[in-house]
Amino acid sequence: MGGKTEKREGGEVIGFKKNHLAFPVFRFFALPLSHRSTPMDATTTLIKELRVTNHAGVHARVGTMLAKKAKEFTSNIQLRKGSYVADCRSILDLLSLGAFAGDTLHLEVTGDDATAAVDAITALFDARFFEDGGE
Numbered sequence: 001m002g003g004k005t006e007k008r009e010g011g012e013v014i015g016f017k018k019n020h021l022a023f024p025v026f027r028f029f030a031l032p033l034s035h036r037s038t039p040m041d042a043t044t045t046l047i048k049e050l051r052v053t054n055h056a057g058v059h060a061r062v063g064t065m066l067a068k069k070a071k072e073f074t075s076n077i078q079l080r081k082g083s084y085v086a087d088c089r090s091i092l093d094l095l096s097l098g099a100f101a102g103d104t105l106h107l108e109v110t111g112d113d114a115t116a117a118v119d120a121i122t123a124l125f126d127a128r129f130f131e132d133g134g135e
Contacts, residue, residue, distance in 0.1 A: 044111065045109070046107075046110075046114045047106060047107065048106070048107045048118055048122065049106055049107075051102070052099050052100065052102065052104075054129050056101070058094055058097060058099040058100075067088060067089055072120070073116065074111055075114045075117045076109070077109050079106070079108075080106040080107075081103060081105050
């Protein structure tokens with residue numbers, strides 16, 4: 001069956017075509033920062049260092065909370081751990097960071113509502129995602 005897989009630099013699979021139909025292929029790993037793009041029309045970029053203080057780190061429930069909060073804003077919201085970056089709207093991206101208790105992450109927000117987005121995401125980290133008593 002004649003199918004075609006397209007790849008970008010770094011080996012990222014971007015789609016599979018068969019009989020002129022496109023089937024999406026999902027990314028199950030965080031890409032290095034150099035492989036991500038940021039919106040060209042964004043006006044404000046804020047970067048803040050955050051520490052994971054809840055006992056279990058960034059797991060499925062925490063990832064869901066972060067993704068839901070990020071979707072409330074129009075800004076591009078990313079978390080970075082080392083050279084890897086995760087789109088905060090993607091639970092899989094967040095889980096693939098492998099962020100555990102005590103890890104330091106860098107929050108990068110670009111857009112018109114960047115300040116509000118940073119405050120909202122920081123509030124979740126400060127509350128330990130309402131785990132461990134939320135102290």
